Amino acid sequence: MARVQSSDVIVVGSGVIGLTAAVVLAESGRYVRVWAREPAEATTSAVAGALWWPYHIEPEALAGEWALRSLSVYKELAARPEETGVRMVEGVLGESRLDAQGPWVAGVPGLRAATAEEYAGTGLWARLPLIDMPVHLRWLRERFLRAGGTIEARTVADLAEAEAPVVVNCTGLGARELVPDPAVRPVRGQLVIVANPGIRTWLVSTDPVAGTTTYLFPQPDRLVLGGTADEDDWSLTPDPAVAARIVERCAALRPEVAGARVLDHRVGLRPARDTVRLERELRPDGRVLVHNYGHGGAGVTVAWGCALEAAGLAEGPA
Template identity: 75%
Template sequence: MASEQSGDVVVVGGGVIGLTTAVVLAERGLRVRVWARDPVERTTSAVAGALWWPYHIAPVASARPWALRSLDVYEELAVRPDETGVRMVEGVLGETELDDVVEWAAARLPGVRASSADEYTGSGVWARLPLIDMAAHLRWLRERLLRAGGTVEERTVAGLAAVEAPVVVNCTGLGARELVPDASVRPVRGQLVVVANPGIRTWLVSTAPDGELAYLFPQPGRLLLGGTADDDVWSLEPDPEVAEAIVRRCAVLRPEIAGARVLEHRVGLRPARPAVRLEREVLPDGRVLVHNYGHGGAGVTVAWGCAEESAALAAPS
């Protein structure tokens, strides 16, 4: 048992929430090990479109401060986009009222305004937001953790109570459904189509009257098209008909997409919960278990705010 307790903290989960939390803990001087079932390249985070915006997350009252703290960090990281994968990019949030944004974020989003008819045919908001290349960003997070003295191990965990460390941080996302267990964690399936970028430089998110979602995110060397939000669907297999519908919806918004060459299909399962669980639990043997999961479609958006709060909960009381 002594060898298992050689580190101060074990973070279970290697997606953006787990890695960001591990970085914050390690840079505060703790010895941190990340235990991840899959390599970072195969996590749900790797599939994310990764526009900074609190989507499909509750409670709003907590998500917004977490998001704004994360915005601070992403703005700093955007100075080195080739290294960090973070860029500040302009685009339109369709079906969004300017007053709703002004209420909580206008002071942090210089230049935010109502979109023009040339930019978007419906009601929308033009903003400059972080857009994150997750392949690059996850690699960068892992390397930053290693530089801070942390480690990453591919390791399957049968139960959180079996992780023998003084402090365990549960960043398992959808895995918390079985590991906690917490039946309130549910998948929200998202499918994307990756195409060769026909020259689009701005992002766009649009919701049709029937609720169908369409978004396009320009990333280095490619364009990500989405998407779907299917509750309680577990399939990770891309659906060809869904893919065709995604391309059609996006081509309505930007006609040049219609002939774009398809590079890849992706599917991810967002870990939705009625409310994010971010809390400290003291186990019967006195060890500390911090829960940080259930971020829905906003894991990237709130990662740094939640990581800092998790680190505070993990500290000795």
């Protein structure tokens, strides 16, 4: 049976937020097209760390709900890590306490204070989803295509170009010009990719005096070292001096990193906003526009929760 045109949805954006929303919509029976300016592997999402944790995202209460819904999905996907890119990995969040987290923390099984052997300072031990983003993005795309969706390479200059009953705006930093929404701004993150010297657990450590966050994320074929959080910095060019400092900070936490062979340098621009914009807008012509952007560095963490909510907002008469 042919799908009716009235069920058409166009999702603008092919990062983790856009592809996850597209999967949920397509699997609900909608005919969904993704308009992608660039392949998923070239998006900011592909550069992400990507550890599940509601990191610097507002509104906190809603973000916690979105994150827990996503956690439930990632736990299931972790049963097939080679296919989905999702693994459950142990690690420590340094300079963190249970009583400093939001109510959502009660939904994270096994979360506890780190022992002195696990971390030289105050921290939280957790077993969390750690996602190999290039693998995960490919898997999302394939799942979407299997659900009957299509992907079109297209650069959008105006959201009005998307002539469909429902349009879902998952353009991330692009929303700054497309909406336009000047509240969206870049937070630049630089990473160093090295050959893994045998590290199996992840670690995040924050220096409140220096204002830096240092992290080590072991992926199957590499070790991701980070990072930076430079607000309003649009540069996509890796800075050698910054890279050297990242390696130095990581080696101070895990000495075996010193001298590890460097495989790559990466830079991504997180689409930050004071609060995530996830809402329905009814256009004068009766069409529905659902905004789903502004997730900063927590897009992976809340992707499934936001996708489910966006799909709900897309329902109803256009």
